[in-house]
Amino acid sequence: MGKQGASGRLGEKGQLAFLLLPPLLTLLVLFVAPISLLAVYGFWALDDNYNIQETFQLTQYRKIANDPLYVGTLLTSAGMALMTTVGALLLALPLAYYIVRFVSPRWRALLVLALIVPGWVSVLIRTYSWNLVIGESGLMNWLLLSVGIVDEPIKLLFTKASVIIGLIYIYLPYMLVPIYASIERLDNSILEAAENLGAGPVRRFIHVTLPLIAPGIVAGCIITFIPAIGEYVVPNMLGGLKGMMYGNLITTAFSNFDWPFGSALSMVLLASILACLLVVGRFLNVNRSMLGQE
Amino acid sequence: MVTRWVLGLFSLVVFVMVYMPIALVVITSFNQDAITTLPIENFDTRWYYKLFGNAKMLQALWTSLQVGLISTTIATTLGLLSALAIVRHNFRGKSLFMLLTIMPMLAPGIIMGVSLLLFARYVGFQTGFVAVLLGHILLALPYCTFILISSLARFDRSLEEAGRGLGAGELSVLWRITLPGIAPGIIGAALFAFTISIGEFVVSFFLTSAGTTTLPIRIYSIVKVGITPEINAVSTLILLATVVLSAMALRLTWTKRV
Numbered sequence: 001m002g003k004q005g006a007s008g009r010l011g012e013k014g015q016l017a018f019l020l021l022p023p024l025l026t027l028l029v030l031f032v033a034p035i036s037l038l039a040v041y042g043f044w045a046l047d048d049n050y051n052i053q054e055t056f057q058l059t060q061y062r063k064i065a066n067d068p069l070y071v072g073t074l075l076t077s078a079g080m081a082l083m084t085t086v087g088a089l090l091l092a093l094p095l096a097y098y099i100v101r102f103v104s105p106r107w108r109a110l111l112v113l114a115l116i117v118p119g120w121v122s123v124l125i126r127t128y129s130w131n132l133v134i135g136e137s138g139l140m141n142w143l144l145l146s147v148g149i150v151d152e153p154i155k156l157l158f159t160k161a162s163v164i165i166g167l168i169y170i171y172l173p174y175m176l177v178p179i180y181a182s183i184e185r186l187d188n189s190i191l192e193a194a195e196n197l198g199a200g201p202v203r204r205f206i207h208v209t210l211p212l213i214a215p216g217i218v219a220g221c222i223i224t225f226i227p228a229i230g231e232y233v234v235p236n237m238l239g240g241l242k243g244m245m246y247g248n249l250i251t252t253a254f255s256n257f258d259w260p261f262g263s264a265l266s267m268v269l270l271a272s273i274l275a276c277l278l279v280v281g282r283f284l285n286v287n288r289s290m291l292g293q294e
Numbered sequence: 295m296v297t298r299w300v301l302g303l304f305s306l307v308v309f310v311m312v313y314m315p316i317a318l319v320v321i322t323s324f325n326q327d328a329i330t331t332l333p334i335e336n337f338d339t340r341w342y343y344k345l346f347g348n349a350k351m352l353q354a355l356w357t358s359l360q361v362g363l364i365s366t367t368i369a370t371t372l373g374l375l376s377a378l379a380i381v382r383h384n385f386r387g388k389s390l391f392m393l394l395t396i397m398p399m400l401a402p403g404i405i406m407g408v409s410l411l412l413f414a415r416y417v418g419f420q421t422g423f424v425a426v427l428l429g430h431i432l433l434a435l436p437y438c439t440f441i442l443i444s445s446l447a448r449f450d451r452s453l454e455e456a457g458r459g460l461g462a463g464e465l466s467v468l469w470r471i472t473l474p475g476i477a478p479g480i481i482g483a484a485l486f487a488f489t490i491s492i493g494e495f496v497v498s499f500f501l502t503s504a505g506t507t508t509l510p511i512r513i514y515s516i517v518k519v520g521i522t523p524e525i526n527a528v529s530t531l532i533l534l535a536t537v538v539l540s541a542m543a544l545r546l547t548w549t550k551r552v
Contacts, residue, residue, distance in 0.1 A: 012383075015464075019379035020391070023372045023435065027394050030432040034409035035401075037416055095308050098301040113544055118312055120486075120540035122493030124510045125529045128517045129315035132322060137331040139318060169315070201297050223400070230402025232496055237517070247404045254408055254500070263412065266405050273402075 035270075041263035050257060060264030070249065070265065074272060077246040080160065081229035084167040085221050088175040091168070092220065096180040097209075112180055119173030127237045130166050131157065158240030166234040171227065175220040182216025183209075222280065226273055316533060323526035341527040351528060354512035361423070361508060362491040365430035369487045370480060372431070373438025380439075381446040399436035406432065407500035414501070422503035429497040434487035441486065441547050445479025478546040485543035489536050 044052055045059045064070045099111055118126070133139050134156045141153040156162050186209065194208045232247035239245065246269060253262030322331070326338035345351060376395060380388065398406060406429070414425050453475065457467045473480065495510040502511055509532065516525050 016379060016383045016385055019375045019383070020385070023376040023379075023395070023439070024391065026372055026431065026435065027398075030410065030428055031398050031406075032394070034413035035405070037413050038405070038409040041412060091308050094301050095305050098298075098305045102298055102302065109548065113541060113548075115309070115312060116544065117537050117541050118316060120489050120493070121316065121533050121536045122495065122510050122529075124493070124495045124514055124517075125319065125532060126316065128521060129319045129529075131521055132318040132331075133315050139314070139332060142332050169311075172312070226400055227402055230404055232402075232404045247402070250404055250408060254411070259412060259415075262408060266408055269402065270405060 038263045038266055041260050042267045044260045044263075046258060046260060052260065060261050061268075063261065064264060064268060070268075073244065073249055074246050074268065076160075077229050078272070078276075080164055080167065080245065081225050081231075083164050084171060084228045085175075085225045087164065087168040088172050088224050089179075089217065089221065091172060092175040092179050093217070096176060096183050097205075099180065100183045100186075112176075115176060116173050119170075123170055123233050124237075126170060127166050127234050130162070130169065130238060134162055134165065157238065158242060160239075160243045163235050163239040163243035163245065166238045167228050167231060170231075170234060171224040174223045174227075178216045178219040178223070179213065180216075182213040182219075186212055218280065218284065222277070225276065229273065230269055319526045320530045320533065323523055323530045325523050328523060341523045344524055345527050345531075348524070350507075351509075351512060354507045354509045357423070357506055358492055358509040361427050361430055362488045365427050365434060365491045366484050366487040369431045369434035369438050370442075370484045372435055373442050373483055373487075374480065376435075376439040377442035377446050380443055395439050396436050398432050403433075403496035407497040410497065411500040420503070421501050423506045425501040425503075426498050426506055426508065429501050430491040430494055433494060433497060434490045437486045437490065438483040441483040442476065442479050445476040445482075445547070449475050482543045482547035485539045485546070489540045489543065492532065493536060 042060055043056050043058070044054055045057055047053050095115075099108055103111055131138065135141075136153045136155060136157065138157075140156070141150075144150045145153065190212070191204060191208060194204045199207065229245075230247055231245060232251060235243050235245040235248055236251075239248075246265075250262055250265045250269070253259075253265055321334070323341055324337045324339065325334045326336035326340065327334075376391075379385070380392060385391075410425070410429055410432075411421065413419075414421050419425065449472065453471050454467050457471045462470065493510060494508075495514065498508050498511055499514070502508070507515075509528070513525055513528060516522065
């Protein structure tokens with residue numbers, strides 16, 4: 001970028017403004033303003049005639065704090081999102097490791113592509129497709145009944161477990177991509193050095209590979225956990241009453257036209273996500289400084 | 295050696311699990327009977343024929359295509375502007391701008407949906423076609439921007455210098471050298487944007503109006519009552535389209551590491 005860049009008719013500043021203003025305005029109007037309004041609405045309330053009182057008050061947040069349903073559901077959702085994250089990690093890590101270590105480079109890209117592509121299919125379709133697998137007359141029960149392992153169909157659908165299965169399925173690609181990328185970037189000579197020094201495969205994995213791919217794992221966990229805790233489609237389609245998540249509460253509030261309450265619920269979710277991110281960031285910093293001291 | 299076989303078997307199982315549910319959607323869409331359970335007695339394509347006579351479904355398809363094409367065009371253009379600003383200019387608050395760009399990708403869909411609904415109502419904007427369109431632009435923008443950033447960063451700028459040396463103006467350089475040079479990135483970004491729009495549900499769910507039903511919303515309203523082979527036929531067609539489009543997009547934007 002030299003002085004030539006500014007030789008256009010617009011000049012450097014004008015060019016920048018021309019490029020930056022449309023996307024910036026889009027983000028301000030469609031993202032920053034709506035989220036800010038959400039924050040403000042949370043401090044408003046409805047009067048008895050469902051009119052909005054635009055006066056600052058903590059009514060909504062008091063309501064959330066006083067009813068264990070809301071905090072309880074938030075904690076349940078966090079627990080389900082955590083189980084989803086761990087589940088997806090336990091699937092993605094061996095899978096990515098196998099693809100990088102044992103699959104020839106020619107097939108590698110194709111295989112990863114084949115695993116990511118279904119992830120671009122509509123969440124709605126991918127979610128309801130699990131009905132056909134674990135539903136009362138789905139594939140799983142059909143197989144179990146025909147083989148004779150069970151006498152009557154297992155009722156797995158519309159439980160917490162079915163929601164977690166669905167969530168793992170939806171978010172597996174999110175976990176796989178950063179982990180695969182970090183394993184692929186590994187320097188083979190380090191592993192060979194460990195091998196020459198007599199470290200077996202398990203030891204090599206725990207003491208050499210794992211610390212080196214930790215950033216990829218953390219990235220995968222973050223981008224899985226955040227959307228999973230606020231998920232609405234999966235619990236709605238696979239959860240029923242037993243598998244309800246926090247997202248269902250937000251939707252219910254909005255469909256009851258109680259926008260201030262729905263907004264406050266949304267802000268609590270956003271704040272929880274932010275808190276999780278801060279804790280993870282803090283934890284990573286501590287780890288890094290410990291590594292530095294060694 | 296043992297590790298290899300154990301990991302291989304594990305990977306195979308995961309692979310099968312990834313394809314099994316969507317394979318069931320495809321298989322049961324060919325069931326002659328009006329049920330979506332196994333076993334299938336007779337295979338038939340009658341649900342696909344029925345689909346082409348379903349006016350509501352065709353209307354939803356048309357709405358989805360319109361929203362998809364318009365939001366793709368706008369999101370890709372905005373993403374290109376953003377990427378040009380980020381890769382080629384230094385300005386104050388650049389990292390803040392990048393953070394702002396990535397945020398819509400990270401925020402839960404439900405938050406985006408309810409906040410856009412709230413905002414639309416507050417400023418007196420009717421929900422419906424344009425609102426859904428705007429929502430889809432916002433969702434696709436981060437993907438478009440970051441794909442185009444990586445294309446632009448890899449583009450060899452000496453070609454532009456050559457063009458300028460031969461007397462081409464800035465716009466002519468952009469139009470005739472830069473844009474053709476990053477064409478795979480632009481097409482890839484557009485394909486991703488379209489794929490996102492065609493399958494998007496949560497944000498559309500909040501921003502839709504009675505007259506604007508996208509395909510996923512139509513599917514939702516039916517699946518809530520019960521899954522039918524006809525719905526599986528629609529899903530199969532969407533599946534086919536998204537798999538082809540996203541595979542093309544991934545091939546175009548895949549960065550080979552050296």
